[in-house]
Amino acid sequence: MGAKTWMLAIVDGNASEILKSSPKLDRERSYEFAKKLFPSEKLALLGDGDLSFTCPPDNEILVGCFPGLSILAAKEFGIDYPSKLHPRFVEASSGKTVYLHAMHSVVDWFAYAVWVDGKLERSLSISPDSGILEAIGPKQAFEEPYWSGLYPACDPDDEFPDYPLPFHPLDLGEAALSELFGYQLEGEINPTLLEPETIPLLRFKRSSKWWKFW
Template identity: 65%
Template sequence: MGAKTWMLVYSKGNPVEILMGSPALDRDATIALAKRLFVSERLEPLGDGDLSSTCPADDVLVVGCFPGLTVVAAKEFGIDYPSRLPAKFLEAMPGHGVYLHAMHSVVDWFAYAVWADGKLQRSLSLSPDSGVLEDIGERQSFEAPYWDGEHPAVDSEEDAADYPFVFHPLDMGEAALLSLFGYQLEGMIDPTHLQPESIPLMRFKRRKSWWRFGWRGK
């Protein structure tokens, strides 16, 4: 299946520290936030998921509110240009840093962005087919070894000449997960790192609400 994500994380502190502290899921707050962010939809509860699966289908929403941190995974966050994230998501939780992480193994695409105090600090989006779609702001420290060629995407110089990057986007995507949130989905997993299956998230079926105004049956 490969690694896939499309999620936002809101955090009042260091997300790694908060998640490593095994925070308790606040189900009432989770339901309230889901309804507020997706007010035009009917949300029907599904069985719980967890942080290892933040790539829900188009008709599914995944949300978890914890003390100081919230995770929201939805189709709206799998976007080529993270800097264009709709304002309603950026403004949903004042006083929180906002992090977007998205990757899709089928097309080897990875994107992430970080906002602080409502201002974009970093946005990167790239794939072999499309090249660099967005590269805004100062590179984060976890990026450096990849841009410096320390994790080559291919083994031979001949293959390297045909590959557009000196690293594989999904490898950087995993590094971003580890640096920003303390866990990985694939690759060499360190058992001392956060196990994403330990962080429960609520899942909802998304259905459009149909309202008819100004109509009366005859």
């Protein structure tokens, strides 16, 4: 698997339904939103990206504001402990639901978190090397089949069946994308899901502001 994400979604309603409605990207509001949440950064527009690539390099930010939904992708969201997300990202979403989704195929790591009206409801971070890094709040319904062993990481007849977790974290990461946002990056093709390439995002180069005083 080669899927990677580090993104945040702030939603007033159902993110999956909003995305499936082919919402129009508000370019001006997207830029203003990025400036608000990254006030110490100088942002230069690079062009358009899309929802299929939410793992920008450290010197870039992706952002898209739609009716009822804002999506951000930046290095700040690829964190081992989602509960430690900088408060400004949650404080900017009063009365809304915030989702963090992050996974990295190189280390088979997946993390996600959900805040409702500023309160952390669920946070999970897991990888085969580190085990469960963080597990806060009750499991969400889409997680249950994985924890109960319905989707084991390895077939018992495999040559090396002793995977240290009851499921593959990236499989759960794809399930989270499907459940929370209505699309997947890899796995079996599901024609009922959204094609993430159809959702545009603005792509910015980011650099620290500086001032010189004489």
